[in-house]
Amino acid sequence: MFKAASPLSGGIARSGQTCGSLLGALLFVGVVFGRRRLERTGVFEDYRRAMEVAEKIYDEFEKELGTTICKGIRVRLLGRVYDLRDPRSVKEFISSGT
Secondary structure (H helix, E strand, C coil): CCCCCHHHCCCCCCCCCECHHHHHHHHHHHHHHCCCCCCCHHHCHHHHHHHHHHHHHHHHHHHHHCCCEHHHHHHHHHCCCCCCCCHHHHHHHHHHCC
16 A cells, blocks of 8 residues: 555655645545445445545545645645755755755
8 A cells, every 4th residue: 555655745746736645544544444346336335434534534634734735735834835846846855854
């Protein structure tokens, strides 16, 4: 699971979009509570439970950070956006100690 989630870093492939930490958490919810077969979603208790937990995590995440978009989270927490696809910006990010 950890290996599979690696490309979520930096807001999906370092794009700054949807936060990889949130997506990783939701993937884990699926592992624990998700449905076991691909059939109609409204029929299965597993699906209902997974969505209940996932919605709660999503809502709390967005409430706490004000957004689910990685660029916005970086501005809020770090005061700026680091372009993690640009080697110079990555060096600045690392040297900032954040």
